[in-house]
Amino acid sequence: MTTLQTDIDEITSILCKTFEMAGIERNYDDSFGKIGKVLFRYGINYNPKELRIVFTLCMQEFFESIPQEQWKLNEPSFVKESEIYAINGFKNWFIEQVT
Numbered sequence: 720m721t722t723l724q725t726d727i728d729e730i731t732s733i734l735c736k737t738f739e740m741a742g743i744e745r746n747y748d749d750s751f752g753k754i755g756k757v758l759f760r761y762g763i764n765y766n767p768k769e770l771r772i773v774f775t776l777c778m779q780e781f782f783e784s785i786p787q788e789q790w791k792l793n794e795p796s797f798v799k800e801s802e803i804y805a806i807n808g809f810k811n812w813f814i815e816q817v818t
Contacts, residue, residue, distance in 0.1 A: 723817065726757050727810055734774075734809065738802045747771050761817045777808030 737750040751767035751774070758765060765773070781804040782790065791797035 721760070723814075726760070727813065729757055730754050730813060731806060731810060734806045738799075738806070758813070758816070763816050773812055774805055774809050777812065778802070778805035780808055781805060 733750050733753050737745055737747070748767045748771075751770040754770055755765055755767055758770075778801055781801045
């Protein structure tokens with residue numbers, strides 16, 4: 720039996736695996752398509768592009784929280800921090816949708 724926590728873990732895993740790949744190798748439509756199937760179990764119907772926009776908005780929150788002159792886009796640790804922030808924001812968005 721699938722539980723909410725199992726689905727949260729699955730979404731997290733999909734996103735983490737996606738961002739482990741080099742940017743050019745990422746298949747966002749595939750990743751967000753898989754996430755869409757998880758959401759559909761809860762009666763939530765978003766296509767992959769809509770889910771990618773939600774994720775992008777989560778990442779935007781990270782960048783809006785930091786003055787632009789402090790952005791370190793050439794530092795892998797900074798970029799990774801933005802991805803982790805967005806993944807957590809996306810998980811919270813998912814939880815809000817289903818509870």
